[in-house]
Amino acid sequence: MAFFRNQRRISRVLHGIGDLTSKAGAALSAAAVVIIFAIILAFDGFPLNWETAFCVVASGITLVMLFVIQHTQSRHQLALQLKLDELIRTSPSADDQLVHIEIADDAELDELKKSQEALHESIRDGDDTDDIESYRSTDTS
Secondary structure: OHHHHHHHHHHHHHHHHHHHHOOHHHHHHHHHHHHHHHHHHHHHOOOHHHHHHHHHHHHHHHHHHHHHHHHHHHHHHHHHHHHHHHHHHHOOOOOHHHOOHHHOOHHHHHHHHHHHHHHHHHHHHOOHHHHHHHHHHOOOO
16 A cells, blocks of 8 residues: 555656646756856866766756656546547447557557548548448447
């Protein structure tokens, strides 16, 4: 049980960092720090140990931000997918095979894509009523 509490706490911290760093002020602050650091390095004659420290810190921050962005995007994508699945389930004319299609294998996705492209092409050509009904009645799984 402690693992899940820690996982939720870590998730909240990552989202907090993501929210904080997504602001325009965060970008301006980072730019200001880099400019100030460059000015200090220039006055000090660009000592190698300072440059190395800056590179290490910048690399560490970049790595942490990579995981923060990945975590927040994954969570947002999951929430959006659940909302879309709910819309598909509640629409009587929607294709129920599209619910959880993101877990299908590549062949099934390619087959469904080709089927939908054919349907869209027929709609553009004006033969939409028969093709839509035949599309909905076919099983692409």
